[in-house]
Amino acid sequence: MGGTFNPVHNGHLLLAEGAKKLLKLDQVLWIPAHIAPHKTEADKSCSSFDKAQDERSRSVSPEDRAEMVELAIRDHPSFQLSRVELERPPPSYTIDTVRQIQEQFKDSKNEWFLLVGSDTARELPTWREYDRLKQLVQPIAIPRPGKNSDPLPAGVREIPVKTPDISSSEIRELIRQGQPIQSLVPEPVYRYIEKRRLYR
Numbered sequence: 743m744g745g746t747f748n749p750v751h752n753g754h755l756l757l758a759e760g761a762k763k764l765l766k767l768d769q770v771l772w773i774p775a776h777i778a779p780h781k782t783e784a785d786k787s788c789s790s791f792d793k794a795q796d797e798r799s800r801s802v803s804p805e806d807r808a809e810m811v812e813l814a815i816r817d818h819p820s821f822q823l824s825r826v827e828l829e830r831p832p833p834s835y836t837i838d839t840v841r842q843i844q845e846q847f848k849d850s851k852n853e854w855f856l857l858v859g860s861d862t863a864r865e866l867p868t869w870r871e872y873d874r875l876k877q878l879v880q881p882i883a884i885p886r887p888g889k890n891s892d893p894l895p896a897g898v899r900e901i902p903v904k905t906p907d908i909s910s911s912e913i914r915e916l917i918r919q920g921q922p923i924q925s926l927v928p929e930p931v932y933r934y935i936e937k938r939r940l941y942r
Contacts, residue, residue, distance in 0.1 A: 743857040744773040747807050750814045751927045753908040757884050760903030761857050771824045774808045777832035804828050813930035837871040840878050854879040859886045863898050917941040
């Protein structure tokens with residue numbers, strides 16, 4: 743399960759827990775992106791105001807985001823942080839990550855799944871080497887409340903995991919406005935954000 747996790751929140755945890763149960767997964771690897779290519783492209787179309795707002799988010803380093811993931815999953819033995827994208831020059835292409843991880847586990851017989859939100863799943867055909875990617879992993883779409891209900895791309899499987907309507911961008915905006923976020927993120931993540939004064 744990859745993402746910017748900027749910041750990681752309770753919706754991410756519920757997504758991973760639901761997928762683990764329904765797919766009978768032994769382990770979920772959490773992979774923070776160094777720089778996600780689709781985020782970079784999205785930035786090009788932002789208004790100048792949005793770009794100024796986003797600059798504050800960029801002050802949160804990949805290391806901060808990885809540390810927040812580590813804090814969020816530390817009580818979940820079957821969840822593990824992978825630093826594979828943080829240790830590789832950006833941008834982070836999923837096909838490269840999948841190949842690298844599968845190389846690490848090449849001596850074991852594993853079935854691989856790629857967990858994404860349903861909105862992201864609809865963008866998968868635009869990702870680098872998507873045809874090859876879906877041969878290496880089974881893309882799994884998790885429905886997001888109130889999001890696009892258009893059909894998913896061929897080869898993508900949807901599973902019925904219920905997640906709250908939370909987004910990292912909304913959490914960042916709440917922090918900027920001085921609004922409470924304690925109910926939206928794991929307690930250790932909230933303490934880390936407060937201690938480091940992130941997203942302000």
